[in-house]
Amino acid sequence: MVGIVIVSHSRKIAEGVKDLAMQVASASGRIVAAGGMADGEIGTDAVMISEAIRSADGGDGVVVLADLGSGIMSAETAMELLEDDKIDVRLADAPVVEGAVAAAVEAACGSPIENVIRAAEEARSARKLD
Amino acid sequence: MSSRVYGCLSLIGERITENSDFLTDLDRQIGDADHGANMARGFAAVVGKVPGDDPDIGAALKKTGMTLLSTVGGASGPLYGTAYMEAAKVLAGSETLSAQGFVDALTAAVAGIQKRGKSVRGEKTMLDALIPALEASTAAVAGGGSLSDALDSACAAAEEGVAYTRTIAATKGRASYLGERSIGHQDPGATSAAITLEAIRDYIRG
Numbered sequence: 277m278v279g280i281v282i283v284s285h286s287r288k289i290a291e292g293v294k295d296l297a298m299q300v301a302s303a304s305g306r307i308v309a310a311g312g313m314a315d316g317e318i319g320t321d322a323v324m325i326s327e328a329i330r331s332a333d334g335g336d337g338v339v340v341l342a343d344l345g346s347g348i349m350s351a352e353t354a355m356e357l358l359e360d361d362k363i364d365v366r367l368a369d370a371p372v373v374e375g376a377v378a379a380a381v382e383a384a385c386g387s388p389i390e391n392v393i394r395a396a397e398e399a400r401s402a403r404k405l406d
Numbered sequence: 407m408s409s410r411v412y413g414c415l416s417l418i419g420e421r422i423t424e425n426s427d428f429l430t431d432l433d434r435q436i437g438d439a440d441h442g443a444n445m446a447r448g449f450a451a452v453v454g455k456v457p458g459d460d461p462d463i464g465a466a467l468k469k470t471g472m473t474l475l476s477t478v479g480g481a482s483g484p485l486y487g488t489a490y491m492e493a494a495k496v497l498a499g500s501e502t503l504s505a506q507g508f509v510d511a512l513t514a515a516v517a518g519i520q521k522r523g524k525s526v527r528g529e530k531t532m533l534d535a536l537i538p539a540l541e542a543s544t545a546a547v548a549g550g551g552s553l554s555d556a557l558d559s560a561c562a563a564a565e566e567g568v569a570y571t572r573t574i575a576a577t578k579g580r581a582s583y584l585g586e587r588s589i590g591h592q593d594p595g596a597t598s599a600a601i602t603l604e605a606i607r608d609y610i611r612g
């Protein structure tokens with residue numbers, strides 16, 4: 277199964293999005309939250325994110341969803357820190373909540389990483405009101 | 407005896423900490439009021455984690471970069487973290503800093519920030535202090551200047567760059583949400599970049 281890492285400035289947001297995604301996808305341990313700083317403060321931590329990516333990878337790759345500003349920069353830094361690990365890790369251009377839920381559903385079906393990232397990115401244009 | 411590079415990093419940390427409230431106030435005007443606190447937290451961790459007695463400048467800068475990545479929290483974390491790590495690659499194994507070594511390290515640091523931030527000069531960021539500083543110190547060294555001359559030129563150009571950030575609108579980072587309303591305010595990251603260069607200059611002057 278493709279792993280999913282949720283990056284947010286807030287630990288609570290990342291944990292909450294993970295819970296939401298686990299519920300709809302009844303997924304196993306491949307969804308990992310990497311929110312806030314090690315001490316619980318608001319912020320992003322590239323080293324923590326790189327460790328989350330490593331633990332989310334089961335060999336089928338990892339899709340990362342990140343919130344604004346330094347969320348993206350720290351996620352990209354984390355991916356560079358892992359260059360020697362040979363993990364197929366990709367950053368989704370997607371909203372965190374909707375993207376994570378869509379990606380989790382797809383990943384739980386056993387789809388390859390291309391499909392999982394596409395599902396996350398399609399969530400960007402999904403309308404909520406008719 | 408602690409190493410020269412450790413002494414220099416400690417002085418950068420002191421200056422950042424002394425200016426923490428000032429930097430946070432600048433960030434309150436056009437951002438989210440955390441730049442000084444972010445940087446002070448990062449450098450408090452740096453002085454605790456970088457070994458005080460290892461004279462290898464590259465090793466110390468690499469540790470500095472990794473520590474900033476995981477302790478600063480804001481955009482300045484991955485930006486300065488990448489800058490120090492790129493400079494570390496240039497100075498790996500060096501125990502002394504030459505004028506050319508400084509210019510080469512600053513070149514790598516600036517390129518790292520541009521790649522990480524997908525940013526260029528004129529967007530009201532730390533690059534508006536650092537790119538002029540790089541150009542001025544490159545010219546000083548090309549003209550036969552010493553390390554101290556390179557740093558004097560870098561600091562003067564960075565100071566001008568900081569003033570210039572007051573005149574332009576932000577198009578990168580949180581301040582870009584304010585657009586034209588960010589004009590008139592000085593960029594916090596450009597300010598911390600100028601403070602960093604001044605600390606290096608003062609340390610090298612002794």
Ligand SMILES: Nc1ncnc2c1ncn2[C@@H]1O[C@H](COP(=O)(O)OP(=O)(O)OP(=O)(O)O)[C@@H](O)[C@H]1O
Nearest residue numbers: 345346441480481482523525531532578579594595
């Ligand atoms: N894309 C960028 N390129 C270069 N410098 C940037 C960029 N984005 C922000 N900065 C610099 O970072 C400074 C802000 O740093 P700070 O630590 O306050 O991060 P922040 O904006 O609060 O981060 P976050 O995105 O996590 O909210 C700005 O003043 C600016 O100089």
Ligand SMILES: [Mg+2]
Nearest residue numbers: 437438440441
């Ligand atoms: Mg800020």
